[in-house]
Amino acid sequence: MLIDDNEIENFVNKKLIETTEFSEETECCLSAESALEQIRKCSPEELPEIIFLDIKMPGMDGFGFLDEFAMLSPEIHQRTKIIMLSTSESFKDLNRANKNRFVFRFLNKPLLQQALDAIVF
Numbered sequence: 206m207l208i209d210d211n212e213i214e215n216f217v218n219k220k221l222i223e224t225t226e227f228s229e230e231t232e233c234c235l236s237a238e239s240a241l242e243q244i245r246k247c248s249p250e251e252l253p254e255i256i257f258l259d260i261k262m263p264g265m266d267g268f269g270f271l272d273e274f275a276m277l278s279p280e281i282h283q284r285t286k287i288i289m290l291s292t293s294e295s296f297k298d299l300n301r302a303n304k305n306r307f308v309f310r311f312l313n314k315p316l317l318q319q320a321l322d323a324i325v326f
Contacts, residue, residue: 206231206232206233206240206243206244206253206255206256206257207219207231207232207233207234207256207257208233208256208257208259208270209234209235209257209259209262210235210236210259210263211259212235214314214315215233216233217316218257218315218316219231221317221318221321222321225318225321225322227324228255232253236263236265237258237262237264237265237266237267237269237270238265240270241273244277244281244285249280249284252284253285254284254285255285255287255288255309255324256285256286256287257288257290257316258270258271258287258288258289258290259289259290259291260289260290260291260302261291261292261293267289267291268301268305271287271305271307271308274287274307282307286309287308287309288310288312288324289302289308289310289311289312290313291311291312291313291314292313292314310324
């Protein structure tokens, strides 16, 4: 699942994920709120294994998403890994992301094939 308010970035990242065969299926959400709504509706088998989450979004940002994600069931937490994406060079954002127990990794935009290749669970 890609969560980013920028439709072009979602399109480009989805194409990268598809062409590298990183994932069989990729869903895009333009807001953190809509992503949470979709996740809440998923059966355990439908849950995304990986969420690429943008930090800076209008309304609920990536950290707001993480706060809401923390209130979801432990089953969702176990099944889903979150990778934060940002153009931010802020050490504050990096430290905040790295301190969050749900963030598996922090990557700078743009998402690149080398970054996908390095993601190992």
